[in-house]
Amino acid sequence: MVALESTPPLSQHYTKVAHGRSHDRSSQSEVACHHDLPVIDLAGLMDGDEGARAKCASEIAAASSEWGFFQVVNHGINPKLLNRMRREQIELFNAPFSRKSSCGILNNSYRWGSPTATAPDNFSWSEAFHISLTKISDESCYAEFSSLREVLVGYAAEMQKLAKLLAEVLIKNLGQTMQDFEETIECDESTCFLRLNRYPACPLPAEISGLVPHTDSDFLTILHQDEVGGLQLIKDSKWVAVKPNKDALIVNIGDLFQAWSNNLYKSVEHKVMANPKIERFSVAYFLCPSYDSLIKTYKQPSLYTNFTFADYRAKVQEDSRLFGRKIGLSRFLRS
């Protein structure tokens, strides 16, 4: 009963977008390979000797170039915090749809379906709170969900620490110092985002994606997924399914690191398959700079023009409005 009234009217919206067109999703429904995504033990980075740190750093750099995606274990984030976040997330999504869409909580961050979708293949069967972290300690953000505040604040702080640690490894691997990076990039907790995702069970999983193929518009993302599975990423032009690992967090490179590293690190397309029976939850932390931060490649000649994060977001929003999807980094390639 609760599930019924908490789920947004995805079916009605999908029907409108599809206009009775059947959707050829043959390229997406082909069976995904089951290569294992690299698993990197961060213990060496946190408290190892110089040799262990260097080995771990080179594994992170290699996975960022070859895969653009990897898993981390011994990441230092307390599993109790991860579990509490999941419980709070479920409670929040279980609220009635009318409440979620009207109460303005979490800085008006509730989204569902794909408002800009112009065709079935850019429709996502999911709902999310896409939360700017600027005001998350304000009590006024939480309405009746007051117990979410402490968990969200703690979760964002831990994710920020881990994301900064990984970013530092990737910057140093380019031969730069953090000072070089911070000359044009301002990146702290207030400029980042957390996204709570719910993928309700979907009656047409062969036709509709849980989340359509995309790359992330950030430096890097840290994802905590549940045991259901469904995340897939492109590797060597094939979709690879990520097997859930309860001890691991998933890290992926975003567009800004691909530009900064002049394509050494890869921001790869990923998507979530819809599930006909079971709902799925995930939480993503996006390491983003301030809007006026200048993204410039670490070395010349640069493949990309210099752009601010505000320029990037504006282009993504414009393309989504005009074409129903993001075009991304190729918009900033030098001609």
Ligand SMILES: O=C(O)CCC(=O)C(=O)O
């Ligand atoms: O839920 C997932 O597994 C992926 C989420 C994702 O890619 C995103 O929020 O950008």
Ligand SMILES: [Fe+2]
């Ligand atoms: Fe993503």
